[in-house]
Amino acid sequence: MTATAERAEAAPRVEARGVGLRAGLVTVAFLLAALLVGLAVGPVHVGIGSIVRSALSYVPFLHVHQPLDAVDRAVLWQVRAPRVALAGLVGGMLAVAGASYQGVFRNPLCDPYLLGVAGGAGLGATLAIVYASAAATGSSWTVPLAAFAGAIAAVVVTYALGRSAGATHMTGALVLAGVTMATFTAAVQTFVQQQHTQQLQNVYAWLLGGFSTATWRDVAICAPYVAVSSLVLVLHRRVLDVLSLGDDEAASLGMDVARARLAIVVAATLGTAAAVSVSGLIAFVGIIVPHTIRLLVSTSYRAVVPLSLVAGAGFLVVTDVVARTVLSPAELPIGVVTAFLGAPFFAVVLRTARGVR
Amino acid sequence: MIETRDLWVRFGPVAAVRGLTLRAEAGGWTALIGPNGAGKTSALRALAGLAAYDGEVLLDGRDARRLGRRAVARLVAYVPQKPETPAALTVAEYVLLGRTPHIAYLGGEGRRDREAATQALRRLELERFAERPLGSLSGGELQRAVLARALAQAAAVLLLDEPTTALDLGRQQLVLDLVDALRGDGLTVVTTMHDLTLAGQYAERLVLLNEGSVVAEGTAADVLSAPNVATHYGANVRVVEDEAGVFVFPVRR
Numbered sequence: 174m175t176a177t178a179e180r181a182e183a184a185p186r187v188e189a190r191g192v193g194l195r196a197g198l199v200t201v202a203f204l205l206a207a208l209l210v211g212l213a214v215g216p217v218h219v220g221i222g223s224i225v226r227s228a229l230s231y232v233p234f235l236h237v238h239q240p241l242d243a244v245d246r247a248v249l250w251q252v253r254a255p256r257v258a259l260a261g262l263v264g265g266m267l268a269v270a271g272a273s274y275q276g277v278f279r280n281p282l283c284d285p286y287l288l289g290v291a292g293g294a295g296l297g298a299t300l301a302i303v304y305a306s307a308a309a310t311g312s313s314w315t316v317p318l319a320a321f322a323g324a325i326a327a328v329v330v331t332y333a334l335g336r337s338a339g340a341t342h343m344t345g346a347l348v349l350a351g352v353t354m355a356t357f358t359a360a361v362q363t364f365v366q367q368q369h370t371q372q373l374q375n376v377y378a379w380l381l382g383g384f385s386t387a388t389w390r391d392v393a394i395c396a397p398y399v400a401v402s403s404l405v406l407v408l409h410r411r412v413l414d415v416l417s418l419g420d421d422e423a424a425s426l427g428m429d430v431a432r433a434r435l436a437i438v439v440a441a442t443l444g445t446a447a448a449v450s451v452s453g454l455i456a457f458v459g460i461i462v463p464h465t466i467r468l469l470v471s472t473s474y475r476a477v478v479p480l481s482l483v484a485g486a487g488f489l490v491v492t493d494v495v496a497r498t499v500l501s502p503a504e505l506p507i508g509v510v511t512a513f514l515g516a517p518f519f520a521v522v523l524r525t526a527r528g529v530r
Numbered sequence: 531m532i533e534t535r536d537l538w539v540r541f542g543p544v545a546a547v548r549g550l551t552l553r554a555e556a557g558g559w560t561a562l563i564g565p566n567g568a569g570k571t572s573a574l575r576a577l578a579g580l581a582a583y584d585g586e587v588l589l590d591g592r593d594a595r596r597l598g599r600r601a602v603a604r605l606v607a608y609v610p611q612k613p614e615t616p617a618a619l620t621v622a623e624y625v626l627l628g629r630t631p632h633i634a635y636l637g638g639e640g641r642r643d644r645e646a647a648t649q650a651l652r653r654l655e656l657e658r659f660a661e662r663p664l665g666s667l668s669g670g671e672l673q674r675a676v677l678a679r680a681l682a683q684a685a686a687v688l689l690l691d692e693p694t695t696a697l698d699l700g701r702q703q704l705v706l707d708l709v710d711a712l713r714g715d716g717l718t719v720v721t722t723m724h725d726l727t728l729a730g731q732y733a734e735r736l737v738l739l740n741e742g743s744v745v746a747e748g749t750a751a752d753v754l755s756a757p758n759v760a761t762h763y764g765a766n767v768r769v770v771e772d773e774a775g776v777f778v779f780p781v782r783r
Contacts, residue, residue: 185660187622187648189639408636414623415630419614425578426683427603427631472618 189414191475200483204261207487207494211257214494216501217248224249256387259395259451260493260507261486263384264458266399266448268485270441271459272466272477273406276413277437278344285445285459288351288438289327292358294449297323298379299362303369316379317394317450324446327354332438343431344420381506382453384493391451402444403482409437413474455489455508461515462488468522488515531556532577532606532687532718537585539572539742546572548742549585554735556686559710559719561733563726563753565763569742570722571611574689577720578608589687603631607680611692617665621675624664625650628682643682650682654708670701677708688712690721694728706732726778730754738762750776 212224219227219241227249229237241249270285278287286292301319331347331354338346366376412433415423420430462485463477470476489507492514496507532554539547547569554560562570575581579594579602587594589605597605607628615624628650629643639647651657654674659667667675673693680688693709694702702725710732713719723729729736730750738746738753740762746753754776756769770777 185622185648185651185657187626187644187651187660189623189626190620411633411638412635414619415627417614417616417619418627421580421610422608422614423630424580424599425603425606425608426627427600429599433635467618472616473623 189411189475190471190473192479193470193476196470196476196480200480200487204483204487204490207490208257208261211260211490211494212249212253214498215248215253217245219245219249251389255389255392256384256493257490258389258392259387260384260489262392262395262399263448263452263455264462264489264492265482265486266395266403266444267455267458268462268481268488269403269406269478270445270448272463272474272481273409273413273437273441274459275463276416276474276477277434277441278348279417279419280348281464282460283348284456285441286355286454286456288347288442289331289354289358290324290442290445290449291454292355292362293327294320294324294446295380295454296327296358296362296365297321298450298453299365299376302375302379303365303372313390317391320379321446321450323358324449325442327358328438328442328446330354343434379453381508382455383496383504383507384452385497385504387451395447395451398447399444402440402447405440406437406444407479407482409433409440410475410478413437413478417474453508455511457508457511457515458485458489461511461519465519465522531590532720533588534573534577535586535588537573537576537583537587539569539576539581539583546742547576547583547739550739550742550744552737552744554687554718554720556718557713557716558735559713559721559733560735560737561729562720562722562737562739563724563729564739564745567741568739568762570739571691572742573739574608574691574720574722577687578602578606578689580608600631603683603685605685606687606689607683607685608689609676609680609691609693611695613676615664615672615676618663620661620663621656621667621678622647622651622660624675625656625678625682628679631683646684647678647682650678653681653712654678669697670704673697673701673705674708677705677712681712686716687718687720690719692722692724694723694725702728726754726759727776730776730778754778 209221209224213219213221223240226237226240227246229235230239267285274283274285274287275281297319298316301316305315331350334350335343335347366373415426415428416433423430463481466477466480466484470480492510493507495514496505496510499505534550534552537547537550538545550573562573564570572581576583577587579599589597589602594602625647626639626643629639629646632643633639651660654677656674656678659671664672664675690709693705697705706728709719736747736750736753737744738758745762746758751771754769756767759765759767759778766781766783768779768781770779
């Protein structure tokens with residue numbers, strides 16, 4: 174036996190791997206770089222040095238001189254910054270919710286829209302666009318509010334439906350109930366949409382999702398939900414590892430499985446609904462980001478949940494930059510970009526990770 | 531010590547366990563035997579608090595229902611027949627999950643938890659495997675990891691549902707020897723077992739169940755008679771008894 178093997182035997186490292194210093198630093202660096210690129214890139218170019226100095230000039234007692242003129246300042250802080258912030262919040266939320274749903278349902282293909290969030294939000298938004306604007310009573314709050322309410326209503330019905338199957342089959346029943354709900358809301362949504370073809374363009378634009386109209390108010394609507402939800406989910410990271418042993422074994426370890434599942438589902442759903450209500454339906458983030466973390470870092474939810482939050486934020490900020498620059502001044506729907514960038518990236522990760530594992 | 535009084539487990543109109551009264555003393559090994567569908571697993575799940583039941587389960591004389599889930603999990607560790615072993619978790623991470631009943635709901639492991647897990651790994655000679663993913667272990671090593679997780683739970687009662695399924699003859703003996711050694715530390719062991727010879731070799735008390743009720747109980751010599759096995763298993767066997775124990779051999783009809 175070699176000396177190293179003997180040492181390892183004498184003192185095994187008995188700890189959960191968690192995030193790890195290197196993975197943590199790399200992910201945070203990725204997010205910071207993404208934020209800076211998001212602020213710098215656009216029709217009006219602003220240098221990264223100017224961005225940093227401009228930001229510092231708002232910090233009291235530092236006495237940093239504001240390097241930008243009024244127009245550039247407005248472009249940077251009133252147009253671009255809220256857009257970058259919103260993309261970050263939504264991306265982080267979708268990724269962390271996707272990771273949590275995958276853990277709770279022990280199914281790697283689950284996404285944050287699993288329990289009917291997307292269908293409900295789509296229906297709510299469609300109804301608001303069609304009827305509120307037809308009645309000319311719609312404010313800029315109407316659509317997000319209706320989308321949020323639709324998402325929550327759909328998930329509540331899904332959960333009630335899944336629960337009626339009894340505790341033993343609940344996970345499977347919930348997934349089926351989610352599919353049922355998604356199909357039903359899609360049917361109603363399509364019907365309403367077809368009855369009001371004059372609004373088709375608006376409905377379609379909302380469904381595809383994007384951040385072109387992002388304001389600080391959108392950020393303010395969305396941020397509290399995202400903050401609370403992701404905090405709850407990050408706190409549940411060890412619970413998710415326990416749940417990965419299955420309902421029975423988790424219960425035999427003293428876990429109240431139904432309560433833990435409800436807490437996680439409520440947090441993930443509220444956050445997702447808030448994200449969707451301000452951004453529309455952006456696909457793929459909730460699947461690709463957690464899986465990339467699993468392949469590159471660890472499958473333990475102690476790593477997957479916090480890293481998905483940070484990496485998801487960076488990913489959607491970068492995606493949004495691509496969406497608004499490729500065909501500038503026109504914009505690509507961000508959902509197209511997430512899939513177009515995400516799928517090949519994921520394929521590369523799958524191929525390279527195969528050799529490592 | 532764990533005991534049941536008039537325990538019933540029902541699935542709708544069907545009763546899987548009918549009025550089971552059982553007493554497993556501290557440091558003892560009780561094996562529940564019986565044909566498929568006799569109610570062995572249901573009884574074990576009720577003992578672990580995983581199946582709804584009528585009647586009483588007493589842990590050190592206290593009603594399990596009043597103790598609450600976490601308190602029960604600190605007293606009783608349960609290993610199902612086919613445990614979930616997420617392939618990418620390391621052995622150490624998996625064994626640490628056994629500490630869950632000792633950790634606050636949203637808390638993390640402390641020094642004592644890591645020590646308990648390290649001891650469990652050492653007890654089952656798994657130190658070398660601590661950082662290996664579960665997916666890379668052989669069947670026998672995996673079963674030891676599962677036992678280590680149960681041991682890390684630091685419970686006084688260990689419930690094992692068919693602990694030797696899918697293991698070869700040597701690994702079966704190895705695992706059962708390990709369980710037997712743990713008993714020396716004062717652990718109460720209750721297992722369900724299909725292999726009657728092995729059950730007789732390791733458990734000092736056998737409880738033969740059929741259709742949810744106890745039909746025979748006692749030492750291997752009392753329970754493992756050819757007529758008993760023929761009646762309740764519908765099997766044709768030859769039973770040989772010598773100083774090494776009782777051996778049950780299937781004989782083709």
